[in-house]
Amino acid sequence: MNDKSSADTLVVTPPGAEPASQEPVEKNVSTFRLVATLAVAGILAGMLIAMVNEHTKPIIDAYRAEQLRIAVYEVLPGAARYTTFYLVDGELNPTLPDGAKEVEYKRVYVGFNEEGGPVGVAVSRGESGFQDVVMIILGFDPVGGKLTGMKVLESKETPGLGDKIFKDKAFVDQFFAGPELPLVSVKAGSGKGEPNEIDSITGATISSKTVTRIINNAVEEWMPLLQQGIPEDEQP
Amino acid sequence: MNDSSIRVTASPHVRSAESTTRIMWSVVYSLAPVVAASIWFFGPSAVLVLLASVAGCLITERLFGSVRSSLADGSAMITGLLLGLTLPPGFPLWMAFLGGAFGMAFGKLIFGGLGQNVFNPALLGRAFLQAAFPVAITTWPSKPESWWTLQGDNLALPLMSPVVDAATEATPLGNLKFGDNPVITPLTDLLFGTTAGSLGETSAVLLLLGGLYLAFRGHLNWHIPVSILVTVYALSGLFYVIGISQFPPLFMLFSGGLMLGAFYMATDMVTSPVTNKGCWLFGIGIGALVVVIRIWGGLPEGVMYAILLMNALVPFINRATQPRKFGSPPRRVAEKKKEGGP
Amino acid sequence: MPRETTPAQDLIRGIWEENPVLIQMLGLCPALAVTNTVKNALAMSAATFFVICCSSVLVSSCKRFIPREVRISAYILVIATFVTLADMMLQAYAPVQHKELGAFIALIVVNCMILGRQEAFSSKNTVLRSLLDAIGTGIGFTIALLMLGGFREILGIGTFFDIPLFGSNFEPWVVFVLPAGGFLTLGFIILGMGYFEERKKAGNAA
Structure with a gap:
């Protein structure tokens, strides 16, 4: 940008005045x-x-x-610390192979209590909702087959209706009450009291069902692997 | 504003008793049985909601309308009534009033008043309400014990949320689409209107009667409702038979706002095509959109959006279906001539 | 029509008389997309303000070295650089706002208001006057966005700058938070401005 040699070929218009004609200079x-x-x-x-x-x-x-840390602890209420495990060649591994990019690997966050025993597993997953992709992090207990918590990370659901999936406390609280997996979305008030029922939000059935669907799909994806054994704590 | 100057045209002149005012008021009369039925089914709530939306339209027309288009021509009255009939009985009155005012101001007056508007003002008002208050407009309270009880929260203060603690009920369409144990509402219920729904969408028989009366008087172009209903029946029948949709064709025809939309909204003289051929295109488009929205859309009902979308296409339909001048060559020949020079 | 303007006019012009959004109808994408709350409007205005001021100063000071043939590319390069900086700084220091605005920060690059000022003004005027012009335009943009944001937040959420105005029982007009509400609000504002303009003209004529 310091090429001053050709500066003299430019015509500088006087300040404040627009050039009378745009001649090619x-x-x-x-x-x-x-x-x-x-x-x-x-x-x-x-x-x-x-x-x-x-x-x-x-x-x-x-x-x-x-x-991420806040979200993981929120959905795994009993956890004192957690370790990230990456899915490498069908196995859960706390470290990545050399030179591998972190974003390319699926991962779970395993939460441990004070004594080093596993309390649950958190995973995040996104699927399309009513408007756009809804991104959720969920924590569940693979041994007991119960959900421990759910937090919506990203959502563009309709303000005032679909956004109740993270603004309506009554709806969100259901996921922290330890419902059994897989979840079933039912119309509010019409449930039979089964332990896996989630009352959907009136007027936002699609958004509500998206949440339960994402959770069920995530659990379905990870459960077989986790039932073979939850990885041990790395740092006792 | 040269309207006061006298226009002189050559004779002969045909005298007709028809006038905008006459047509408009006969539409209002034809709605009377539907209005009466809505009051019969929903009680004083229906009266209040209808009054509020009519008031919204009339007051806006009076305030912002040009001097000539007085209230007497009845068009504002119709807009108000039609809007009111698309609202649920427990709708807060302030919202109904707002919808009427919005539909009138931005659906009609902003384009220059009666005859100039692109979209059906009543539906535009409802579309605004649907977008602004999606919860209130889809809350259908269950029938109260007594006819005299107000439904929902009609009397919510302006700008305040309605408090609905009463049990709510799904409309036949909503139930079949989103319900946990979908039930196909029996046809007799749909025909006579003993279901949950907006004020004017419950009784298909009365709407049909009103529509027939208007068609008989020549105040609506029968091509439009017929093409809409035939398309809906045929398409939904096709999808039902193939097994893509769970909506039986007759259920499709008589549920929701289809009858009200087909006979009273789509046939609005200002916002429908001029030629009969255009009306067929228009009706087929509406029918197809209704079926698509109901089966695959995120909403249980799609008549409103179907009609508004087709309203937007009317100028194009008019251009495409412009009839040939008597004695002029068919279009293809005319084009060839143009290409080939003089 | 040759126009001689004073530096003061350079500053004031963009604020109202030639308001970029309300009069020139430029930069409508951010003006419609992210103005559902006053806070978002303010964050977008601040980012745009930063970009237009820096770009104008740089373009006007380098105008000697930029060949005519590649000037648009050069302007875009300058603007894109500052947008990227604004993007990174917002993400670091105002992550919540950054998440709300999302891709619209990056889209400031294609805000034709900014490019327009470079081509029409900064490339022909001194650094100081270009800065004044950029500040004026930036303020005009901010005013328009705040009008939109205020209107939409008050009706759409019932708050102003997160302060509740109507009590807890307010029924939000959801449409004003949605993109459609942006179009409606802009229409209302321009309608109102046109109405008063006509009244003023009629008053002057009489």
Whole structure:
């Protein structure tokens, strides 16, 4: 951007006045110069972004990790700590193979109590709801076959109706009451008192059913693997 | 504003007793049995909801309408009545009033008043209410013990939420689509209106009678309701037979707001096509959309959106179905001529 | 029509008379998409304000070095850089707002209001005047977004800046929180402005 040699070929309009006519001022600007200008500008921009990224990335990552931590403890009420296990070649592994990218692996968060015994497993899963993908993290106890909690991470469900899946305390509380799996969504008040019933929200049946469907699918996906044995605590 | 200048046209002049005012009021009369039935089924709540929506329309027309389009032509009255008939009996009155005012102001007056609007104002008002208050407009209280009891929370204060603690009931369509143990409501219930639903969507027989009266008087173009109903029956029958949908075709015809929509909303003279051919296209489009929305949509009922969407297409339908001038060559020949030069 | 403007006019012009959203109808995508609450409107305005000011200053100070042929690419590059910076900083320091605004932060790049100011003003004027122009435009944008956000939050949620206005029993007009409400509100505001404009004209004529 410091190419001053050709600056004299530019006409600088006096301040405040719009140019009377838009005459082409430069007749022959070499292609090299066009490319070079953009390249230099691009390099400068990239450096600037890299610098700021260096500064903000740790903060962003820390925030994300904190949010995840809060969510995992929320859906696994009895957990004192948890360990992330990645699904590597059909087995749960607390570490990734060398050079592997974290985002490419499915994972579960296994919660342990003070004594190091497993209390439950948390997984996150997204499926399409009424508007867009609903992202949920859920905790369940693979041994007892019960749900321990559910938190909606992302949702664009209709404000005032579908968003009750995370704003309506009565609805959310049902998932923390230890319902048996798999869940069944029933119309509010019409349940038979079975231990796996979830009363859906009046007027937001689709959103309610999305939540139970996601939970059931997630459990169905992970249960066979977890029933072979929940991984041991890494740090006793 | 040169309306006061005298227009002179050449004779002969045909004298007709028909006038906008006459047609409009005969529509109002034809709605009388439906209104009476809604009062019979839902009690004083029906009266209040209808009055509120009519008041919303009349007051808005009076305040913002041009001087000439007085209230006397009855069009505002019809909009109010039709809107009221699409609302559930326990609907808060302030919302009904707001819906009427919105439909009138933004469905009709903003386009320049009667005859200029693109969308059916009553349905536009309802679409606004559906988007603004999705819970209130889909709450159908169960029948109260006494006829005199107000349903739901009609008297909720303006801007305040209605308090509905009474038991609610699903409409036949909602029940079949979202219910836990879907039941196909018997046809007799649908025909005579002993089901939950909006004020005017319960009794199919009375709507049919009112529609027939209007068609007989020539105040509605019978092509539109016939094409809508035939399309709905044929399409839903097809899907039912193949096994894609759980809605039997006759249930489709007589449930929800289809009758009200087909006879009173879609046939609005301003927002429907001019030619009979266009009316068939229009009706087939509405019927197909209704079936698609009811079977695959996120809502139990789709008549309102079907009609509004087709309203938007009316100018295009009119252009496509423009009849040939008498004596002029068929369009294809005319185009060829144009291409080939003079 | 040659126009001589004073620096003060550069500043004031964009605020009301040539308001980017309400008069010029530019930048409507963010104006409609993320103005369902005052807070979101403010966050979007702040990000846009940052981007337009920085871009205008940089473009006007580098105008000598940017060949005409690639000027649009260069402007976009400058704008995109600042948008990325704004995106990262919002994510780091206002993560809740960042989540609410989502992809619309990145979409500031294609906000034609910003590109328009570069092409129409910054590329032809001094740094100081470009900055004044950018500040004026940014304020105008902010005012429009706050009007939209305020209206939509009051009716759609019943609060203003998270402060409840009508008590707990308020029935929210859900439509105003949804995208459709953005179109309705913008229509209402422009209708109101047109109405008063007509009245003023009629008053002047009489």
